[in-house]
Amino acid sequence: MRLKDKVIVITGSTTGIGKAIAQRCVKEGAKVVVHGLEEAWGQEVLRELGEDNAALHIEDLTQDGCAERLVKTALNRFGKLDALVNNAAWVVTSSIDDTDKTFLQKVLEINTIAPLLLIKAALPELEKTGGGVLNIGSVNAWSGEPQLLAYSISKGGLMTMTRNLGDSLFRDYGVKVNQINPGWVLTETEIQRKKDQGLSDAWYESIPAMYAPAGRIIWPKEIAAAAVFWLSDESGPVSGQVMELEQYPMIGRNAPKDTSTIK
Known part of the structure; x- marks a missing residue:
């Protein structure tokens, strides 16, 4: 088992990507701290x-x-801590028209500041075990959708933090910091979010090729499979890296021929 006897804290793991990571980590032999807001x-x-x-x-x-x-x-x-997965985030729509100072501060507090504070709190224990941090970002960190302004800003900050600490913490403490930037993932909350925006109950069953060449979007378990590599010893001395997990290149993508819309 690739994570045998490792102890891993995973934020936002009562649902979605975090839950899938917790499930996969336990299958690989780890002990996990499940975290979230929903007791049930x-x-x-x-x-x-x-x-x-x-x-x-x-x-x-x-x-x-x-x-x-x-x-x-x-x-x-x-009795110890080998890894921290900063997965919890507030995925919320906003544009230049409705993003004010108070709102942006709240998004940053959850999505960017909280991960930094967790890294600071975990660092003494991670140094003891030669452990690491895995941040779960988003491809929106590169610029984001027009209606994901505050969220995209927060994930851009997280990505810069990963590259900065991936260098300094590894050199000074022996603690690696890396990041996965998922694309569009079919989580329970994403299903509901799109329904709340007016899409049909089965919107995810027929995704146009311009959004998903595979005909479907990514499953949480597929993000979890990649997370295991970064949390295991297999990733070796690699630190300060960001892995995109999407169906198409984020830079230099050709314009798709299929311009139909999701229903």
Whole structure:
């Protein structure tokens, strides 16, 4: 097993990509701290993974001291910490018209500042184990959609943080920092978000080729499969890197012939 006996904190893991990463990590032999805001969802994940393999921490990441308490949960339950996955994020629509100072500050606090504070809190323990950090970003970090302005700004900041700390923390502490930038992923919340925007209940069953050449968008378990590489010893001394996981190149993509819309 590729993650045998590793202890991993995974934020935002009661659903979606985080949940898929937690499931795959346990299958690969790790112990995980499941985190989120939804107690009922968290308990369901805990039952699935087994209490011998997982601990649950329900708390808003923006609360003072949450980062330290998450690290303490790992230490109290499993005695060490080998890796941190910063996955939790607020995916929220906004444009230049409705992005004000207060709103942007809230998005940044959740998506960019909270991951930094978690890295700071986990660093002493990760240094002991020669561990690492995996940030889950977004392809929107490169510029983003017009209606994802604040979210895209926050993910751009996270990507810069990964490259900065991937250099300095590895040299000074022996702690690697890398990032996955997923494209469009079929999570439970994304299904509901698109329905709330007026799409049909089965919108994801017929995605135009311009959005998904494969005819479908990416599954959370496919992001989780990539996460295992970065969390395992197989990634070696690689640090400060960002991996895009999308169906087409983010730069230099040819204009698609199919311009039909999602229904």
